[in-house]
Amino acid sequence: MNNKKVVSFLPYIAVIGILLLLISSRFTSNAKSFTYNEFLNKADKIEFKSAEMSMGTTVIDISGTYMEKGKEVGFMVSVPNTESNVETLTKTFQKNKKMKLVVNDPNRENFLMSFLMNILPFIFIAGIAFFMFSKMNAGGNNKAFEFSKSKARMEGNIKVRFKDVAGCDEEKEEVKEIIDYLKDPKRFTDMGARIPKGMLMVGPPGTGKTLLAKAVAGEADVPFFSISGSDFVEMFVGTGASRVRDMFKKAAQAAPCIVFIDEIDAVGRQRGAGMGGGNDEREQTLNQLLVEMDGMGENKGIVIIAATNRPDVLDPALLRSGRFDRQITVNLPDKRGRYEILKVHARNKKLAADVNLENLAKRTPGFSGADLENVLNEGAILAVRGKRKIITLDDLDEAIDRVMMGPAKKSKKYSDKEKRLVAYHEAGHAVIGLKLESADNVEKVTIIPRGEAGGYNMMIPGEEKMFPTKADFMGQITGLMGGRVAEEVIFDEISAGASNDIQKATKIAKAMVRSWGMSSLGPIQYDDGTGNVFLGRDYSSGSNYSGEIAYEIDKEIRKIINECHEQAKQIILENKDLLTLIADTLVEEETITSEQIMNLMNYGTLDNPNEEKKQTIEKLEADATDVFETERVEEQTAANELAESELDEALKELTKDDFHDEN
Structure with a gap:
């Protein structure tokens, strides 16, 4: 049993024990109890010291003390209330003039004690019943009198x-x-x-x-x-x-x-x-x-x-x-809002010096305040797990991936064929992002599985707009088609890996046709504009357009998807070498950043050779400066030593001349 439950029962156990003690003390005594016949036979032989007679209607209760072997002993006896017994008892007790005899009227007994002794058992039983019922109600959570109370x-x-x-x-x-x-x-x-x-x-x-x-x-x-x-x-x-x-x-x-x-x-x-x-x-x-x-x-x-x-x-x-x-x-925050939110939640976080919250805000479009707080919290957890004293940029980068897609499944192993398929799929998205101006920018590409995805491509808009245009939406759909098209071009086969891309693209195309009037059907809204379905309201309501219009809507949606698919295919075919280069790099590295992707596109390598040259030149200049400073210091030291030696020689000559003059 739980210790807390035992402690909660202690007051009840204490009260019950006290009550039982009082009751037992009322009915138990050390006095000797005589029967009626025993008392009549011994009354003449006993030396009574005190006696108290309680005259009842039918019985006389007698209690008192007498001397036995030099000790005072208490006694109790009950005799019938008759005239002869009253006379006998009176004569017996009055034989000893030093004896103290008290005759009580039972009607004048302590009313409180009498009341307690009569009512106490009922109170005790009622208390136990109340205790049991209260425990039953608490256990079943049946608080009948609190149903109507506010839970505010x-x-x-x-x-x-x-x-x-x-x-x-x-x-x-x-x-x-x-x-x-x-x-x-x-x-x-x-x-x-x-x-x-x-x-x-x-x-x-x-x-x-x-x-x-x-x-x-x-x-x-x-x-x-x-x-x-x-x-x-x-x-x-x-x-x-x-x-x-x-x-x-x-x-x-x-x-x-x-x-x-x-x-x-x-x-x-x-x-x-x-x-x-x-x-x-x-x-x-x-x-x-x-x-x-x-x-x-x-x-x-x-x-x-x-x-x-x-x-x-x-x-x-x-x-x-x-x-x-x-x-x-209260909308989702923009870039500046995300930066302010990150500053609030980073107050008690120990961030590394290279962590830039502005860059972090730029990389998290569409994140709510709760998502941003979760990113910093996940970063702190990863830092603790890695036994680091500060939260690094890598921790926050992994935290963003966790919030978006879930933890990485590093134990899940691809076959070589699957790995190449995923690499080309993600490389297809990256190529569209690099070559199509209206597409989202590529921030990061990985083929490490997360959640239900075998890999993912983090693409963020180049500019956060309040009112995206038709070209923006077409660019998004084209970017979503990049992975599917890359599979078609390279493997002449398609996989189920593009299911989420197709779902997103179809959703955008439907909204373009039905909500935003971005098709040949004109600026007409063909949905109810309420967003999610409310079953009780929308169950019996029909569509607000005819079957012919529904057919036209399907044609327009298909037309938009097909146009974006063909545009993506054209871009992939024109940049097949870049696609292969990015895919091969992904197979080796598994994850590449936006800077590395730009280097692959511009220089064919992950690192910028101009940056390496610049670093080499800077190092040579620094070394040359060090050598120059060393030589200058050495020359100065030599000149100082020469000047000191010439000064010593001059002093010696001067001292020698002074010595000759004195002579």
Whole structure:
């Protein structure tokens, strides 16, 4: 048994032991107990010292002491309450005039002791029953009286500040007026202004929505209630609505405060879109949330902040003015934002001197704040695993690969044929990146397996754009086709290794035709624009175009893919020697960097010969400088020695002349 469980039972064991001791002390004594006949036979022969008679209705309880062999001994006896017995006992005890006789009325006994002795067994049994039931409820987690209580957790004295939230400067500007309102609401009410009751933060996972909400509470120095949307809904009808009421009641008591509801789409989905009818528990919870938000007074000081990455499924009533008045989009950070985020998370990291966070930010497009934090954390773990005192650039490079693709499977061995196939596949992507201007730049190529991929090619955009053009998308698709085309050209065969490339290319082509109007079908949107499918809403809705248009869409998608495939094939055929050179290098080295790839393209080797010449010249110049300095020092030393010797000779001559003059 666990020691903690034993310790938890000790108070109960102690109480039970004390109770048993009290009960036993009540009924056990060292006094000698006589029977009625024994007492009558010995009464005349005993020298009594004291006696106490308790006159009951039918029985007389007698206790006292008598002398036996020079010692005082206690006795107890019960005799029938008759007139003859009373007279006999009175005469017996009165024979010794020094004896102390006390006659008690049983109706005047200690009422408290009598009450305790009568009621104590029942209290004891009730306590055991309560203890057993409480343990059963705790073990089964059946807290019946807590179903309707809110699960919102209140945090006070929040330490997070705006300086801890990087990469979202515009979003911080949007929420600053909320902070001013929570600090001094009178300024706004005097002006007749109404601060939004609710703010909805929308953005991909890991972009810092929760952290930003905490920073608002930290800057305003107000309590912070946090709860998830799924915490409202239970299997019991009415529980969610009751929890909503309880949450707003607690928030009103702690006002001014911030209530943060994470993943609000779990409870705020559109009503009437459920597969099992509209009157379910979730919709009742949503109705109560709508009522509570609309019923908040102007000066209650409660600000609701919610977060979701699926705003398209939220009920329109939740987004109307007076509820979630303001919608703040927290997007993935750009290069500068990633650099600021890395600086925040690198505060407690011991980085090597050659680690440049700006370069690291450049190499991680599309990473969220959580991904960047994970990169630095993985780098620190790798440094500890390698027993290093600092986090090196190699650690961070491996960490980026781990976050993107998973750990390297170095134990997985290719056959020679498979290794060449993967090398040419990845080299095909690299050649397209090098030779096609609109394609993404090649940052790193490896044939070490990671995750489901046999190798991968890290390609980053040359410039991060808010509005990519059709040429940009065509360049991306062409780059994705490079590996497949290289297999066709070199091996006259295709493998399943390009499945992920084909999936990405098809997705881009579909979006070009259906969403962005980048085809001959014109600037018409043929999808619903809601992104992910919401089954309850989209199950019964048909497409908004005819079957003929669907056929045309398929033709346009195929046309885009075929054009990019042919362009990739042309580039590969024109640069077949470069393709073979990169593939052969990959077979030998397994991983090559962007700088090495550029050297292969420009000089045919991994190293830059001009750089080697430059280093050689610099070394020769440094050696020549050292020789010149050495010769100069030697000449100066020789001149100094000559001057010293001439000075010594002059002094000797002078001394000799002075000696002759004295003579």
